[in-house]
Amino acid sequence: DVKVTQSSRYLVKRTGEKVFLECVQDMDHENMFWYRQDPGLGLRLIYFSYDVKMKEKGDIPEGYSVSREKKERFSLILESASTNQTSMYLCASSLSGRVTEAFFGQGTRLTVV
Amino acid sequence: DAKTTQPPSMDCAEGRAANLPCNHSTISGNEYVYWYRQIHSQGPQYIIHGLKNNETNEMASLIITEDRKSSTLILPHATLRDTAVYYCIVRVASGSARQLTFGSGTQLTVLP
Numbered sequence: 701d702v703k704v705t706q707s708s709r710y711l712v713k714r715t716g717e718k719v720f721l722e723c724v725q726d727m728d729h730e731n732m733f734w735y736r737q738d739p740g741l742g743l744r745l746i747y748f749s750y751d752v753k754m755k756e757k758g759d760i761p762e763g764y765s766v767s768r769e770k771k772e773r774f775s776l777i778l779e780s781a782s783t784n785q786t787s788m789y790l791c792a793s794s795l796s797g798r799v800t801e802a803f804f805g806q807g808t809r810l811t812v813v
Numbered sequence: 814d815a816k817t818t819q820p821p822s823m824d825c826a827e828g829r830a831a832n833l834p835c836n837h838s839t840i841s842g843n844e845y846v847y848w849y850r851q852i853h854s855q856g857p858q859y860i861i862h863g864l865k866n867n868e869t870n871e872m873a874s875l876i877i878t879e880d881r882k883s884s885t886l887i888l889p890h891a892t893l894r895d896t897a898v899y900y901c902i903v904r905v906a907s908g909s910a911r912q913l914t915f916g917s918g919t920q921l922t923v924l925p
Contacts, residue, residue, distance in 0.1 A: 704856075743857070743915045790856045800847050800904055804856030 703727070706791050706805040713812050719778040721808055723791030729803075730796035732774035734758075734766060736787040737807075743790070749774055750796070781812045817901045822920040831888040833919050835901030838882040845906050846877060848886045849915065850897040857900065857915065860886065891923045
């Protein structure tokens with residue numbers, strides 16, 4: 701079974717903190733993605749990566765950065781957390797060229813207070 | 814990407830087949846139909862996809878009409894654990910990660 705594991709299910713952070721969300725996949729997938737999901741807004745792409753050390757901005761990259769030093773790991777960084785970044789964060793991975801057959805992690809519900 | 818239309822909610826009795834419809838009348842020739850589901854408080858789960866032929870896997874069957882303007886996801890023997898929001902997505906297989914939007918989907922509730 702493909703497994704995408706996110707480091708935390710629930711996180712509570714303070715405004716201004718630097719926050720790291722980690723994601724690891726075990727299926728040697730080339731593509732990895734970070735989304736956030738908010739009620740009424742659906743799934744929105746923050747960043748994605750097609751290969752190690754490669755990254756591209758998604759639809760809402762402001763306030764976020766990413767790191768992919770190893771193929772299996774894709775980290776999302778909130779440089780200075782704000783309350784409007786309170787959300788469900790979802791990591792996904794897929795084989796190259798098969799973006800829509802993505803496998804998602806269980807999600808991290810981040811609350812910024 | 815083609816727009817899809819799904820009913821907002823459906824109920825199904827446990828053990829019966831759940832048939833979830835999706836309309837995609839503007840689908841293009843190179844666009845596939847994908848289905849995902851999302852159980853409450855979990856990440857979306859890929860279920861199945863197809864281009865024009867019917868498809869079956871261990872989770873579900875996908876029936877696509879001959880004109881490809883609509884499709885039906887069938888869960889042959891629904892269980893309580895199949896209660897989830899089901900999303901129908903239409904897009905090219907090799908499309909960019911951008912705009913992989915899930916829409917509002919169908920809330921399927923399996924009743925005991």
